[in-house]
Amino acid sequence: MTASRVLVLNSGSSSVKYQLLDMRDGGRLAVGLVERIGEETSRLKHTPACGESRERTGPIADHDAALKAVAEELAADGLGLDSPELAAIGHRVVHGGKHFTEPTVIDDTVLAEIERLIPVAPLHNPANLTGIRTARALRPDLPQVAVFDTAFHTTMPESAARYAIDVETADAHRIRRYGFHGTSHAYVSRATAKLLGKAPDEVNVIVLHLGNGASASAVRAGRCVDTSMGLTPLEGLVMGTRSGDMDPAVIFHLMRVGGMSADEIDTLLNKKSGLIGLCGDNDMREIRRRVDAGDERAKLAFDIYIHRLKKYIGAYYAVLGRVDAVAFTAGVGENAAPVREAAVAGLEELGLAVDAERNAVRGDEPRLISPDDARVKVAVVPTDEEMEIATQTYALVKGSENLT
Numbered sequence: 001m002t003a004s005r006v007l008v009l010n011s012g013s014s015s016v017k018y019q020l021l022d023m024r025d026g027g028r029l030a031v032g033l034v035e036r037i038g039e040e041t042s043r044l045k046h047t048p049a050c051g052e053s054r055e056r057t058g059p060i061a062d063h064d065a066a067l068k069a070v071a072e073e074l075a076a077d078g079l080g081l082d083s084p085e086l087a088a089i090g091h092r093v094v095h096g097g098k099h100f101t102e103p104t105v106i107d108d109t110v111l112a113e114i115e116r117l118i119p120v121a122p123l124h125n126p127a128n129l130t131g132i133r134t135a136r137a138l139r140p141d142l143p144q145v146a147v148f149d150t151a152f153h154t155t156m157p158e159s160a161a162r163y164a165i166d167v168e169t170a171d172a173h174r175i176r177r178y179g180f181h182g183t184s185h186a187y188v189s190r191a192t193a194k195l196l197g198k199a200p201d202e203v204n205v206i207v208l209h210l211g212n213g214a215s216a217s218a219v220r221a222g223r224c225v226d227t228s229m230g231l232t233p234l235e236g237l238v239m240g241t242r243s244g245d246m247d248p249a250v251i252f253h254l255m256r257v258g259g260m261s262a263d264e265i266d267t268l269l270n271k272k273s274g275l276i277g278l279c280g281d282n283d284m285r286e287i288r289r290r291v292d293a294g295d296e297r298a299k300l301a302f303d304i305y306i307h308r309l310k311k312y313i314g315a316y317y318a319v320l321g322r323v324d325a326v327a328f329t330a331g332v333g334e335n336a337a338p339v340r341e342a343a344v345a346g347l348e349e350l351g352l353a354v355d356a357e358r359n360a361v362r363g364d365e366p367r368l369i370s371p372d373d374a375r376v377k378v379a380v381v382p383t384d385e386e387m388e389i390a391t392q393t394y395a396l397v398k399g400s401e402n403l404t
């Protein structure tokens with residue numbers, strides 16, 4: 001029997017999403033989520049294919065404890081990490097810098113590089129590292145593979161990747177646009193081509209990944225040519241708790257006039273800005289409920305969110321020259337019909353429109369929400385970062401087995 005299972009760990013700043021997949025048929029043997037890590041109200045939800053969902057509530061102190069709890073849940077279903085059927089563990093790693101352009105088997109050198117990049121992904125890389133270290137301790141013999149959020153964006157031309165700052169300073173500090181959510185942008189742009197009945201290299205797609213973190217990308221013939229996140233996942237769209245774009249001089253002003261430290265401003269812009277800073281809520285469901293109830297602050301937050309999104313659709317339309325489809329994905333993009341409607345409203349001259357009835361339909365499958373005669377298709381394409389990570393992990397592990 002050859003090992004054919006892959007465990008995927010997607011460790012976020014306060015959560016771990018995981019899936020155990022059988023790569024012979026892509027079947028999901030178990031999926032789960034640990035939320036609110038580090039709080040009193042942590043929750044683990046585990047759903048095995050062979051039975052009912054189970055929940056654990058109560059404090060889970062850190063990512064190490066979270067992963068150990070996940071390992072226990074898997075073991076309870078006979079799917080423990082000690083299984084000989086496990087071929088590899090695939091990890092989402094947010095920042096891979098310029099160095100990592102492909103999925104990579106993790107060794108001590110790779111770990112050190114991920115650690116070196118912590119200052120440019122302070123919310124994400126530490127969590128990813130803990131996930132890797134704990135998984136390695138549990139199964140030291142197993143290949144652990146890192147799949148980087150930045151990898152898909154390494155095809156960007158210098159004109160998109162470079163900031164217009166002094167070249168020597170930028171190079172000395174490796175300052176450039178790296179871009180994130182690449183696994184999702186890659187998966188969704190390919191799935192969008194498939195939905196249109198085309199090969200990925202035949203279409204130009206604008207992908208809008210709208211989760212808690214949010215980013216847009218311009219994908220020409222299957223290759224990323226621009227993306228909204230930058231050196232760190234702070235730039236670009238308005239997000240749940242992050243500001244996205246603003247005049248960088250705001251930072252000097254807050255330091256000189258507001259008396260704030262660099263760390264305080266970092267926390268302000270990453271954790272207390274975006275939707276939560278504007279209206280006190282970062283969940284689009286709650287914001288829509290408030291907007292519908294006539295709440296002015298929620299309405300302004302929603303309008304700022306949409307205004308920024310629309311600017312990026314226009315910008316990437318110009319970058320691509322010809323657009324075949326705009327694809328909405330992730331928590332907000334897949335579920336919030338009012339966001340999709342508002343983002344595209346008024347863009348008829350660009351060939352973009354949303355059909356209200358189609359937009360209202362909910363579902364898990366990729367689908368078109370534009371009218372039949374639309375020049376540019378608008379699509380909802382559920383992302384599947386875990387499946388993409390598993391596929392890349394398994395291909396790498398099996399490929400290297402075949403070579404030996």
Ligand SMILES: Nc1ncnc2c1ncn2[C@@H]1O[C@H](COP(=O)(O)OP(=O)(O)O)[C@@H](O)[C@H]1O
Binds near residue numbers: 211213240282283
């Ligand atoms: N039914 C829904 N309607 C509107 N927004 C939703 C819905 N479900 C989830 N969301 C939004 O999606 C966000 C989470 O998206 P997700 O892609 O899971 O984020 P992340 O991976 O960054 O944690 C929530 O914060 C919420 O704003």
Ligand SMILES: CC(=O)OP(=O)(O)O
Binds near residue numbers: 094124180212214233
């Ligand atoms: C890179 C990033 O912002 O990721 P997430 O949306 O998971 O926070």
Ligand SMILES: [Mg+2]
Binds near residue numbers: 211330
């Ligand atoms: Mg996400």
